[in-house]
Amino acid sequence: MTDPKYGPRDPLSDEQVATAVAALRADWTVLNAEPMPAGSDIVYGVTARDAEDRRREAVLKCFRRDGPAEGRSPERFLVEVDLLELVERETDIPVPAVYGTYRSRDGLPAPAFLMERLPGEPPLGVAVDGRAAVAERLLRESGRHLARVHDLRSFDAFGDLVSGDGSPAVRDGRATWPDRLRDIVDDSLDGLVGTRFADLTGPLREYADGRFADLDLAADAALLHGDYRPGNLLADPGTGEPTAVLDWGAAQAGDPRYELAWAVREFSGRAPVGSAARERVREAFIDAYEEGREDGFERDAAFERRQSFYLAVTWLVECRWFDAWWGGADESAREARADRLRENVRNLR
Template sequence: MDEIPEAREIPDATLREVVRSVEPEWELREAAPAERGFCSVYRLSVADDEESRELYLKASPDGQTWGLPTEARLQAVLRENTSIPVPEVLGVTDDHDERPTPYYLMRALPGEEVAYERVARLDDDALGRLARETGEYVAQLHAVPAVERFGHVRHDGPELTDEPPGGDPATLTVGDPRDEWPTYLREYASRELDRHADSRFADLTPELERWVESRIDALDGPFDAVLGRNDHGLHNLLLDPETGDITAMVDWGYTLAVPAAFDFEFAVYLYSGAFLAGLPEVSDRRNFVREEMLSGYRATDPDLAEAVAPPEPLYEALAMVRIMNDFHHLDLPDGTESAVMDRIETDLRDLLDC
């Protein structure tokens, strides 16, 4: 994996220049760095003679692209073709001699940032609403006619300087694509299992490798590529934590072209909070989340819903592998790590036995 850099500081003078390059009438009133991932993200308050606005600037921390150009264009495609609440992108600059490119400027959306682990503490009403809305939005995402092969989603449009991207799905493509889903899935699983061998769950890796390979061999197609969010979790949402209403879906830099069932299964596991069921008073709500997500998905796209309805243990296991690989990032109460790890391992072994 690429070494993750530190977010770089952007001077106020540069922030003013970025804002004025997109809209000359806007004045920067206030700027504050936001702690969102490793990119340089700033919340900006701007105003003209008539009104004030809240914006976000998302910029590369080190001059590498980190998927930012594609992320900006993907958000434009989703705003144009779905009702998924993504921020409006006002301007993209892919390359510039003096500014921290690539970067893009977008409008802020309402809602609250909620800790990743909070999903296990949402009551059933809020979690049910979150799951149904997720199902609706994921179904819309999967219906966007943008990709035909499997891999990381990229863009194939012109380079931009201080311009908004277009919303045509045809501008999206797949980098280093694979025609066959099992071929790409083997590559994906190999990368994840290499990471797993360095995780705190490494004792399980050899058994997992054998099981995953056998399950890939047993997959029954045909497989159609769709846009897959894959990076599911409360950390990439803004919402009303009391009701579970999703007000924004943010951070689309890890979008993959995958079968719909793969993306759906990841969402079920990660939004169920099952990986935290080793904590006191936390229940495993996978079945509940699956039914609520299916309800929202089926209401949006009843035909495609049949492709995601049957559970696929292989995809769930790979979602669990992601949690195990990033276990050190979980914010757990002191003294509970062993119990949480034991429960995840037990759940995984139950899958391996099926």
């Protein structure tokens, strides 16, 4: 649910890209291919010519077997295909069409799939002043889309989703949401050992233990996008209308309110709690989300306590993965964010 900065940018030769595309669309001829921003998978923007001499803009996505992300597998990678097809079939959320998929090919990274490259730009900085109408439309449409995602499927367990015979399924699931959330928290706390935030382990564990004891965290297992943020959207820069919701490979079954906490954090540009920018984004996003859900939430004191805990969990997860997520950032920005995370933890109640 963040912006990873890892992985080689250009691991494939031109011949390998052309061969992979041919395995997916035999009637296409690759004209040009460029590596796209590095992440947990191998991704190329491809320009091709089809059998009817039409120019095609597409994205080739290949599984990176030596990638740095934990819990990655071919089945986890291919759940994105299942979800793109499901969302395109059953909603009005803009997602790329899938042109082809293969599970194995000699000499090529596998599995892989080819999808449509939709227009638009990453809508970063939506909380800034000066473009209120554009930001408002982006926030409201994004909130409505997230509500639609959460209503799309339910599951009998909580955990990461994998491809299961063309339909997403939970892998190694937990029976209850508190158990699943406890795994997220404990894994993150354990991962702080040896990091710059190792000294926060004790205070964060004490805080989390108190919240697990005090809060009613019962929830139904809904479909979560898993990384819903402006960096995984495309939008019309003039109007703010979303043109694509991308990167479904981190999908999971969980509490919609948990993803809502992540989304508010990311769409507000990680603005401090209580700041005008964060509150403006939060109100617009959640209002639109509640309008879009078939079954909304009662925004009472219990809801706010739960959301505060979920926000704290986002900080804990970020501390755990700080070097991966911020490794490519400017040093001053990286250190400012580290200071902000420490301040956030100091202010936990």
